[in-house]
Amino acid sequence: xxxxxxxxxxxxxxxxxxxxxxxxxxxxxxxxxxxxxxxxxxxxxxxxxxxxxxxxxxxxxxxxxxxxxxxxxxxxxxxxxxxxxxxxxxxxxxxxxxxxxxxxxxxxxxxxxxxxxxxxxxxxxxxxxxxxxxxxxxxxxxxxxxxxxxxxxxxxxxxxxxxxxxxxxxxxxxxxxxxxxxxxxxxxxxxxxxxxxxxxxxxxxxxxxxxxxxxxxxxxxxxxxxxxxxxxxxxxxxxxxxxxxxxxxxxxxxxxxxxxxxxxxxxxxxxxxxxxxxxxxxxxxxxxxxxxxxxxxxxxxxxxxxxxxxxxxxxxxxxxxxxxxxxxxxxxxxxxxxxxxxxxxxxxxxxxxxxxxxxxxxxxxxxxxxxxxxxxxxxxxxxxxxxxxxx
Amino acid sequence: xxxxxxxxxxxxxxxxxxxxxxxxxxxxxxxxxxxxxxxxxxxxxxxxxxxxxxxxxxxxxxxxxxxxxxxxxxxxxxxxxxxxxxxxxxxxxxxxxxxxxxxxxxxxxxxxxxxxxxxxxxxxxxxxxxxxxxxxxxxxxxxxxxxxxxxxxxxxxxxxxxxxxxxxxxxxxxxxxxxxxxxxxxxxxxxxxxxxxxxxxxxxxxxxxxxxxxxxxxxxxxxxxxxxxxxxxxxxxxxxxxxxxxxxxxx
Numbered sequence: 001x002x003x004x005x006x007x008x009x010x011x012x013x014x015x016x017x018x019x020x021x022x023x024x025x026x027x028x029x030x031x032x033x034x035x036x037x038x039x040x041x042x043x044x045x046x047x048x049x050x051x052x053x054x055x056x057x058x059x060x061x062x063x064x065x066x067x068x069x070x071x072x073x074x075x076x077x078x079x080x081x082x083x084x085x086x087x088x089x090x091x092x093x094x095x096x097x098x099x100x101x102x103x104x105x106x107x108x109x110x111x112x113x114x115x116x117x118x119x120x121x122x123x124x125x126x127x128x129x130x131x132x133x134x135x136x137x138x139x140x141x142x143x144x145x146x147x148x149x150x151x152x153x154x155x156x157x158x159x160x161x162x163x164x165x166x167x168x169x170x171x172x173x174x175x176x177x178x179x180x181x182x183x184x185x186x187x188x189x190x191x192x193x194x195x196x197x198x199x200x201x202x203x204x205x206x207x208x209x210x211x212x213x214x215x216x217x218x219x220x221x222x223x224x225x226x227x228x229x230x231x232x233x234x235x236x237x238x239x240x241x242x243x244x245x246x247x248x249x250x251x252x253x254x255x256x257x258x259x260x261x262x263x264x265x266x267x268x269x270x271x272x273x274x275x276x277x278x279x280x281x282x283x284x285x286x287x288x289x290x291x292x293x294x295x296x297x298x299x300x301x302x303x304x305x306x307x308x309x310x311x312x313x314x315x316x317x318x319x320x321x322x323x324x325x326x327x328x329x330x331x332x333x334x335x336x337x338x339x340x341x342x343x344x345x346x347x348x349x350x351x352x353x354x355x356x357x358x359x360x361x362x363x364x365x366x367x368x369x370x371x372x373x374x375x376x377x378x379x380x381x382x383x384x385x386x387x388x389x390x391x
Numbered sequence: 392x393x394x395x396x397x398x399x400x401x402x403x404x405x406x407x408x409x410x411x412x413x414x415x416x417x418x419x420x421x422x423x424x425x426x427x428x429x430x431x432x433x434x435x436x437x438x439x440x441x442x443x444x445x446x447x448x449x450x451x452x453x454x455x456x457x458x459x460x461x462x463x464x465x466x467x468x469x470x471x472x473x474x475x476x477x478x479x480x481x482x483x484x485x486x487x488x489x490x491x492x493x494x495x496x497x498x499x500x501x502x503x504x505x506x507x508x509x510x511x512x513x514x515x516x517x518x519x520x521x522x523x524x525x526x527x528x529x530x531x532x533x534x535x536x537x538x539x540x541x542x543x544x545x546x547x548x549x550x551x552x553x554x555x556x557x558x559x560x561x562x563x564x565x566x567x568x569x570x571x572x573x574x575x576x577x578x579x580x581x582x583x584x585x586x587x588x589x590x591x592x593x594x595x596x597x598x599x600x601x602x603x604x605x606x607x608x609x610x611x612x613x614x615x616x617x618x619x620x621x622x623x624x625x626x627x628x629x630x631x632x633x634x635x636x637x638x639x640x641x642x
Contacts, residue, residue: 028512028514028515028518029512029514030512030513030514031514033513033514089513142513180534180536181534183513183516198533198534199534220531221530221531221533222533222534224520224533238530239530239533240525240527240530240531241525241530260525261520261521261523261525262520264517264520279517279520279521302520302521304517350517
């Protein structure tokens with residue numbers, strides 16, 4: 001009897017531990033949510049299998065892909081997973097023949113399309129390929145890479161911002177930000193880089209040498225989103241569910257707008273209106289000057305990716321994989337905007353959307369790439385990034 | 392079902408943990424300790440009931456063994472006599488298991504709350520954003536500092552210290568409640584179990600984020616204190632006493 005009891009307790013303990021480590025209530029592994037980039041008729045994204053995948057939308061086939069390899073993670077209590085593909089959260093940046101990618105294992109890669117098409121070993125320096133760091137490790141890269149004419153700026157989980165030479169991948173400078181980790185994308189304006197931190201600061205850095213400039217903004221609350229700049233004002237979401245408008249050089253916020261949950265995605269601003277998606281499932285249109293609500297659209301599920309423009313149409317994706325097309329010229333009644341069209345990809349969308357020729361390209365969390373026709377209001381094609389055929 | 396789990400158990404516990412972190416000097420380690428103590432206090436009546444039932448069952452072991460010998464060839468009769476004995480003593484044989492079963496959802500919620508709040512990956516942080524309340528005390532807690540003493544609560548402890556503490560405290564707690572058996576086979580099984588659980592949890596400590604291991608360690612220490620209050624050092628003292636007697640005999 002006693003033996004049975006002990007065995008029962010052990011089995012129950014192990015079962016509960018196994019269940020809790022495997023079920024959704026436990027931790028989710030780093031899988032990434034890379035967005036989609038369009039360049040000269042080709043789509044670029046990072047798959048959840050840990051690879052840059054380049055797709056030709058005309059033929060709906062992969063032109064080339066580059067596998068980042070795996071990192072060790074978990075153990076037998078993490079459902080048997082001992083290694084996992086390297087995740088990619090940012091959108092690849094394409095410049096001519098080169099594709100830049102920041103990875104969760106801390107590497108920044110410059111991949112040459114011509115070298116990758118031939119499947120040559122990486123890096124082919126003669127083709128302009130490089131990897132940073134060449135030795136050692138830096139912190140995970142979660143935000144997008146910021147690319148200027150000569151340099152690439154990377155915010156890292158080790159609390160540093162790195163400036164890399166675009167051609168050779170050498171370190172131009174590194175700047176220690178007084179923050180534990182940087183997961184959000186910096187924004188560049190003139191010769192200044194603005195970085196928002198989880199502990200509630202916005203720092204300004206010189207792009208020339210990485211020196212911290214005199215102006216910094218300190219809030220009482222941490223910032224949850226990347227900053228966006230419009231007419232010398234920074235718009236950024238915070239952990240207190242507010243969207244803040246902060247005049248560059250000022251010490252107090254111009255205004256703050258209360259949402260139902262965090263503003264996780266960076267807002268976009270056009271013609272004096274801030275369009276901000278919120279994890280409460282709403283897309284808010286707010287006056288950039290006063291912080292007054294113009295309208296809101298309830299998508300019912302969290303909005304974690306920034307909206308994109310197709311002319312005057314605003315395209316919004318939510319956590320259920322629904323794509324909403326909003327006509328920003330419409331005059332909504334009672335400030336409630338209704339979508340002119342909705343489409344669905346049936347999988348959560350967290351990465352950046354991409355639009356070209358009235359087609360929205362979406363990399364959803366089912367690891368598929370979707371092409372959605374805005375005019376028709378439906379899916380044109382779907383391509384699994386794990387290697388299956390397009391449908 | 393999953394929504395109910397989040398609504399009734401997980402979200403309140405998660406937000407309570409984050410709010411505690413905010414009030415306890417922005418220390419997530421202290422918040423884990425405080426919440427473990429609070430949960431232990433809430434579950435104290437159940438724990439007491441479970442301990443008392445376990446002790447009563449152990450006290451009955453000699454009588455049960457007698458019955459097992461007596462009715463070794465008649466299982467049906469043995470069951471009947473055992474049930475009669477339980478009834479006479481006013482013991483429910485499952486009495487020490489049900490309180491444990493009832494406590495499990497709470498422990499699972501506490502485990503999940505710690506893992507969720509630590510938000511070790513971007514996916515977890517984004518997911519956390521959908522579960523936190525819009526209380527100022529919760530918002531002010533972010534970002535949760537994962538540093539506590541020598542530990543990074545989001546990572547397994549690189550030293551062996553926490554694994555030793557978890558394994559050691561678990562052994563002590565188990566030893567206090569495991570009665571020595573006259574049956575050599577049962578005795579060897581008990582001895583194996585007594586070592587296996589602490590060893591496994593020490594192993595988990597080296598694999599899981601140390602925030603979770605901190606919860607195990609604190610939980611064990613409170614468990615030891617609770618056991619001590621109910622039945623003293625229990626079989627831990629009798630074990631050490633028998634060791635002393637053996638040593639004296641050897642001399």
